[in-house]
Amino acid sequence: MTYAKTTAFTEEQQQLARVAKALAHPARVAIIQLLASKRTCISGDIAAELPLSRTTVSQHLQELKALDLIRGEIDGLTVCYCLNTELLRHVHQQFTAFFVESTAADTCAPGSACC
Amino acid sequence: MTYAKTTAFTEEQQQLARVAKALAHPARVAIIQLLASKRTCISGDIAAELPLSRTTVSQHLQELKALDLIRGEIDGLTVCYCLNTELLRHVHQQFTAFFVESTAADTCAPGSACC
DNA sequence: ATACTATGTCGTATATTTGCGTCATACTTC
DNA sequence: GAAGTATGACGCAAATATACGACATAGTAT
Helix, strand or coil, rough: CCHHHHHHHHHHHHHHHHHHHHHHCHHHHHHHHHHHHHCCCCCCCHHHHCCCCCHHHHHHHHHHHHHCCEEEEEEEEEEEEEECHHHHHHHHHHHHHHCCCCCCCCCCCCCCCCC | CCCCHHHHHHHHHEEEHHHHHHHCCHHHHHHHHHHHHHCCCEEEHHHCCCCCCCCHHHHHHHHHHCCCCCCEEEEEEEEEEEEEEHHHHHHHHHHHHHHHHHHCCCCCCCCCCCC
């Protein structure tokens, strides 16, 4: 991903791609849904709910944390993870803008040859 | 990605992850934006507009086509790619549902210990 | 202090992605 | 038909991602 050419894209495009990548694995989607459904911050229970080893889940958590999509607070022996709802809302807007832009009109101009 | 365990997730989660993965590279985001801005279907011009080789762009196009996000129609010597706006709208809804679900309420219950 | 528990980090094997050169295909034009 | 052009398919090297066991760390509890 971090090939040289990657730098030649818009910061906006890279940002969207970065977040999309974070959601590009079912486990991470599941983690976010889990954190949303349980209204309370859970910790290693997440691993128990997923069909993956604790280690692997921890890695996925770190990835989400690296993008600040989730936050972890140490509470004694356990760590409480919460969604960063503010960021998520912002990301949602970014995605919406992208999709709206892409679906604004049917792409092909009325008289275009193809399609 | 196609590890054994991957099957253990919801079809919904896998679907979202699949699409997210398609958007997980700036080149593919750029391609979609390009197709949206040029109101007419373009073909190999896409490669010319991107800082990547024709071959690489072709691969990204195939990836988007595999998910049916874009469609290509052969028009003589060239191929016209168009956005599948209908699918994109549907995907937009899926993402929106996911984000709304995730940001519906602040995750932590009022009296929870952490956060 | 000692034993126990919850997490993160590291190392590593395997799988997948990415980028691109080269070749094959197919249509156009002369 | 021969030459030229636009694309996709194939193959390969380098980069990443994925999964997980083993170890390190840090707080709890007795």
